[in-house]
Amino acid sequence: MPELPEVETYRRFIDQTCLHLPISEVEVQDPKRQLQLDLDDFRKALVGNQFTSTQRLGKQLFLETQNGPVVHLHFGMTGDVAFYKDESETPRFARAVFHFQNGFKFAFIDSRKFGRLGLTQSVDVFRKQKKLGPDALTITAAALASGLGKKSAAIKTLLLDQRIAPGIGNWLADEVLFQAKLHPERPANSLLAPELETLANAIRDVLETAVAAEAIYRDFPAHYLIHAREWDTAPAAATPDAHLHCPHCQHLIEKKYVGGRATYFCSHCQK
Structure with missing residues (x-):
């Protein structure tokens, strides 16, 4: 997609x-x-x-x-x-x-x-x-805080809401949260100001990386979660023995459904 x-x-x-x-x-x-x-x-x-x-x-x-x-x-x-x-x-x-x-x-x-x-x-x-929010590629921590407000829903679910930061799809939300070291089920209203800043930076960094790579995902950095996701066809950079392990700590990547969407994360890195 x-x-x-x-x-x-x-x-x-x-x-x-x-x-x-x-x-x-x-x-x-x-x-x-x-x-x-x-x-x-x-x-x-x-x-x-x-x-x-x-x-x-x-x-x-x-x-x-x-x-x-x-x-x-x-x-x-x-x-x-x-x-x-x-x-x-x-x-x-x-x-x-x-x-x-x-x-x-x-x-x-x-x-x-x-x-x-x-x-x-x-x-x-x-x-x-x-009723779309500010573009995700240029989102700021202040705009993100305004969009999230006091919502108690899981941050993964809210990142997919195009009224908050349009442009973030399912795998992008997983990647952003992985890079920000935030658990996908973390209630949005529990995020502190420094964490919102980290999250906004991660959104921009991940999107800028993806755009620079012209959306060729196998060219993404080795420390990206995308290489550890299950795909119908695994990215070329992944190997059968490594594509389900965290690139940071080598723990197994977990998969569960958050808000009805398949979600990949590392429970060791994303507390």
């Missing part, structure tokens, strides 16, 4: 390929399922228009245009992007294709069709409508 690091990588890719190119046509394969407005209205807003800049908020990507409306992309479970010219290069699961006047095309790819496309007035309007 595309998380914040993947979406940030997509944003940077779009910046390098799709900006300032007049749009000549827009195709959406299954508009009733994946488009959040009428297809004719979507085309009317974009044909003859052009993307001028991009923004990201959590896992949401926004393409600002020359003539006003902002295209919103949510990648669901299998979303991706492509930029190409020849028709033969069209990705198999291209669900929406933006044609540019210079002959190139930009595709929104989504094999399982859980992604969504739409228009919004601005990123700020969208954020207020969806």
Whole structure:
């Protein structure tokens, strides 16, 4: 599932390929399922228009245009992007294709069709409508404290709440808590000010590391928990004998469900 690091990588890719190119046509394969407005209205807003800049908020990507409306992309479970010219290069699961006047095309790819496309007035309007918190990549301890408030729920559960720090998914929350040495079931309202500072720093550090690695998880540092998680296909950096042991203390990594989500942690390092 595309998380914040993947979406940030997509944003940077779009910046390098799709900006300032007049749009000549827009195709959406299954508009009733994946488009959040009428297809004719979507085309009317974009044909003859052009993307001028991009923004990201959590896992949401926004393409600002020359003539006003902002295209919103949510990648669901299998979303991706492509930029190409020849028709033969069209990705198999291209669900929406933006044609540019210079002959190139930009595709929104989504094999399982859980992604969504739409228009919004601005990123700020969208954020207020969806009640999203400040982006996790730039979260501060003060903003984190404000979002958590006096909530007594497990910190792992609250980190997944996009109203607090949008962009943190399940494995990211585990990694952040591992790096901050906080137990995933720790009540949020029990965190002290220094721990909130440590947590905010860990969120930013983990996300910055993931973005710098272009979300290629096998390239993450050896001391990251991601190499000790169970995956359908284990990361290349892991070995069958080591991928369930803590990279710090070599204790077995434990797995349990917190808030209904599979959670990995080290009970020795995360008291």
